[in-house]
Amino acid sequence: MGVWGLRxxxxxxxxxxxxxxxxxxxxxxxxxxxILFAVSAFALVLFLWWTTTGLLDQQVEAAxxxxxxxxxxxxxxxxxxxLVLTIQERLAENVDDDAIYLLADxxxxxxxxxxxxxxxxxxxxxxxxxxxxxxxxxxxxxEVYRYDLPGGFRLLxxxxxxxRTQIKRLLRxxxxxxxxxxxxxxxxxxxxxxxxxxxxxxxxxSTAAAIARGELQRRVRRSxxxxxxxxxxEAINTMLDRIAKLMDGVRQVSNSIAHDLRTPIxxxxxxxxxxxxxxxxxxxxxxxxxxxxxxxxxxxxxxQALMRIAEIEAGSRRSAFADVDLGPLLADLAELYSALAxxxxxxxxxxxxxxxxxxxxxxLIQQAVANLLDNAIKFSPPGGTxxxxxxxxxxxxxxxxxxxxxxxxxxxxxxxxxxxxxxEQARSTPGSGLGLALVQAVATLHDGALVLEDAHPGLCVVxxxxxxxxxxxxxxxxxxxxxxVAQDHGT
Amino acid sequence: MRILLVEDDPTVAGFVxxxxxxxxxxxxxxxxxxxxxxxxxxxxxxxxxxxxMLPGGxxxxxxxxxxxxxxxxxxxxxxxxxxxxxxxxxxxxxxxxDYLTKPFAxxxxxxxxxxxxxxxxxxxxxxxxxxxxxxxDLLSRMVRRAGQKIDLQPREFRLLEYLxxxxxxxVTRTMLLEGVWDYHFDPQTNxxxxxxxxxxxxxxxxxxxxxxxxxxxxxxxxxxxxx
Numbered sequence: 170m171g172v173w174g175l176r177x178x179x180x181x182x183x184x185x186x187x188x189x190x191x192x193x194x195x196x197x198x199x200x201x202x203x204i205l206f207a208v209s210a211f212a213l214v215l216f217l218w219w220t221t222t223g224l225l226d227q228q229v230e231a232a233x234x235x236x237x238x239x240x241x242x243x244x245x246x247x248x249x250x251x252l253v254l255t256i257q258e259r260l261a262e263n264v265d266d267d268a269i270y271l272l273a274d275x276x277x278x279x280x281x282x283x284x285x286x287x288x289x290x291x292x293x294x295x296x297x298x299x300x301x302x303x304x305x306x307x308x309x310x311x312e313v314y315r316y317d318l319p320g321g322f323r324l325l326x327x328x329x330x331x332x333r334t335q336i337k338r339l340l341r342x343x344x345x346x347x348x349x350x351x352x353x354x355x356x357x358x359x360x361x362x363x364x365x366x367x368x369x370x371x372x373x374x375s376t377a378a379a380i381a382r383g384e385l386q387r388r389v390r391r392s393x394x395x396x397x398x399x400x401x402x403e404a405i406n407t408m409l410d411r412i413a414k415l416m417d418g419v420r421q422v423s424n425s426i427a428h429d430l431r432t433p434i435x436x437x438x439x440x441x442x443x444x445x446x447x448x449x450x451x452x453x454x455x456x457x458x459x460x461x462x463x464x465x466x467x468x469x470x471x472x473q474a475l476m477r478i479a480e481i482e483a484g485s486r487r488s489a490f491a492d493v494d495l496g497p498l499l500a501d502l503a504e505l506y507s508a509l510a511x512x513x514x515x516x517x518x519x520x521x522x523x524x525x526x527x528x529x530x531x532x533l534i535q536q537a538v539a540n541l542l543d544n545a546i547k548f549s550p551p552g553g554t555x556x557x558x559x560x561x562x563x564x565x566x567x568x569x570x571x572x573x574x575x576x577x578x579x580x581x582x583x584x585x586x587x588x589x590x591x592x593e594q595a596r597s598t599p600g601s602g603l604g605l606a607l608v609q610a611v612a613t614l615h616d617g618a619l620v621l622e623d624a625h626p627g628l629c630v631v632x633x634x635x636x637x638x639x640x641x642x643x644x645x646x647x648x649x650x651x652x653x654v655a656q657d658h659g660t
Numbered sequence: 661m662r663i664l665l666v667e668d669d670p671t672v673a674g675f676v677x678x679x680x681x682x683x684x685x686x687x688x689x690x691x692x693x694x695x696x697x698x699x700x701x702x703x704x705x706x707x708x709x710x711x712x713m714l715p716g717g718x719x720x721x722x723x724x725x726x727x728x729x730x731x732x733x734x735x736x737x738x739x740x741x742x743x744x745x746x747x748x749x750x751x752x753x754x755x756x757x758d759y760l761t762k763p764f765a766x767x768x769x770x771x772x773x774x775x776x777x778x779x780x781x782x783x784x785x786x787x788x789x790x791x792x793x794x795x796x797d798l799l800s801r802m803v804r805r806a807g808q809k810i811d812l813q814p815r816e817f818r819l820l821e822y823l824x825x826x827x828x829x830x831v832t833r834t835m836l837l838e839g840v841w842d843y844h845f846d847p848q849t850n851x852x853x854x855x856x857x858x859x860x861x862x863x864x865x866x867x868x869x870x871x872x873x874x875x876x877x878x879x880x881x882x883x884x885x886x887x
Contacts, residue, residue, distance in 0.1 A: 461875065462765075469763055469845065504815060505841060508854040536845040543848055604848065 182449030296376030425589030514551030666696035693718030767878030792884030
């Protein structure tokens with residue numbers, strides 16, 4: 170056994186043995202188990218002992234009284250001779266040889282019975298005594314009752330309770346042995362409990378330690394019993410999965426940043442180096458520098474887009490929420506992009522009600538819809554139609570942008586809103602792969618969703634905003650900006 | 661014009677000061693907030709270019725607030741490496757007139773500085789704008805070139821108005837997006853170019869000389885053909 174001594178202490182958290190034993194939660198659990206088990210077992214045995222011996226005593230007393238009742242009847246019928254006769258008869262008939270009788274006169278001289286002389290300590294009438302008696306050379310214990318008869322005669326009626334005493338002794342022994350057994354069982358049970366507990370906790374803590382070491386794919390093992398520990402293991406595993414997903418996202422983003430930023434930086438560097446070494450004319454040099462600057466501007470643009478997404482995701486922008494009328498806002502955006510669409514040989518249709526109030530961040534909605542229109546125009550073949558629509562929906566509004574381009578394959582749709590994701594068709598077109606990621610962030614900020622659907626043919630992007638509940642109850646006119654500026658100038 | 665440049669990075673400061681001097685301006689430079697505040701408060705400038713993050717205990721926003729509390733109304737262009745929208749709003753609330761994020765193209769900075777100084781000079785509401793043979797009546801919303809009436813869409817009218825108000829200056833695409841459409845984001849495509857090219861169709865195409873000029877790597881400029 171020696172359960173905690175044998176298993177080597179592992180892991181970085183291993184403490185000196187004595188220390189860990191004192192503070193061990195599993196040991197405490199084992200002790201609590203052991204004590205509870207022992208106390209309840211003792212209580213059970215004590216109850217058994219008490220009821221058994223009590224019953225035996227009662228039986229003896231009832232037998233003595235019944236016996237005495239019979240004898241007193243005989244006394245009344247025939248006096249001392251009849252009583253003596255009856256006692257002798259009963260002694261002769263007593264097969265168990267446990268009956269005790271003694272009839273004595275006023276001076277305690279024996280008249281009849283199987284006791285040799287009146288026991289010295291029996292002095293009070295109508296009382297039970299427990300006596301050590303010697304009968305036929307055998308020492309024994311008896312329970313006797315003293316009756317006083319008219320004429321100074323005294324009668325002792327009793328039962329040899331040697332058997333009862335033996336049972337009591339047996340019970341007492343059983344109690345002792347079972348006590349020892351209970352203690353041992355309590356100890357073993359406690360240790361088993363402790364090991365069980367320790368194994369369950371050990372799995373969690375070893376998983377945590379492994380993850381701290383960098384083995385991020387480790388998970389807590391589930392027993393499959395569906396108990397509380399399983400529920401905990403599942404909760405921990407879900408948490409770890411979520412963390413892993415986020416880590417993957419971060420890793421993917423940083424890889425993409427490394428790639429998306431390194432490429433234009435490398436290109437700019439190569440151009441500048443080439444220009445520095447090989448430019449024959451000033452014009453060539455200038456052209457190379459201009460192109461390098463354009464590359465660096467692209468780097469800045471990616472940075473800015475990333476920071477803006479991060480800013481939106483942080484949620485701090487909710488302070489800029491106000492009542493916005495999407496009707497004119499979307500009409501203005503459609504007007505801005507219709508020129509671009511026409512140049513690309515497309516038509517831009519607008520299906521938006523004149524007024525469509527919503528609680529939102531104006532700038533972000535503009536930017537999100539601009540990104541969607543930009544994509545739709547970029548990926549539509551000439552002659553197609555881009556449709557911008559909006560309508561009231563449950564708890565907010567739905568904004569839809571549909572095109573007739575190649576669409577996004579089903580498999581890619583879920584990933585299309587990730588940062589830097591670029592579909593097969595998109596690789597040849599300019600863009601950073603951050604447009605939909607920003608729209609997704611805007612949707613999340615507005616408690617809404619971004620859904621990509623098949624428009625047969627083409628893609629339909631639905632941006633829904635569920636901000637009806639987010640608007641503060643007291644709709645005070647929202648003009649803090651102006652008030653603040655005025656205040657600042659006054660101070 | 662006399663311009664105060666408060667910027668602690670020597671490379672950026674040198675590059676900006678050199679460019680502004682080449683554009684014909686007089687530049688005073690301070691490399692910390694304390695000196696910058698002293699210069700701004702004691703001398704007169706047409707424009708102040710102010711970096712937000714400055715050493716010396718007084719940052720750009722503090723400097724700006726102090727200046728405004730002394731009723732100094734010199735136009736201020738705030739420069740910042742912080743691009744977050746809230747920072748831009750904070751810069752404008754503190755009394756800044758314009759906000760530009762680092763890194764920036766010098767042409768953008770120059771265009772904005774010159775637009776700022778022009779803004780300071782406007783005296784009273786104008787009812788008529790005139791550039792060469794192009795005239796715009798702001799009351800009747802009528803546009804004529806060489807006496808001929810030109811029909812414009814409302815947005816085209818506002819675009820042309822913005823260009824005419826900044827005639828002779830470089831106007832960048834971002835300035836147009838902010839000034840004409842009131843959008844504060846960076847569209848990934850050339851939306852503005854498309855709109856300017858449409859305006860050109862109506863303003864320039866039918867006439868012998870062009871008024872809207874493309875300035876390479878910068879933006880556009882509306883000016884009469886130099887004689």
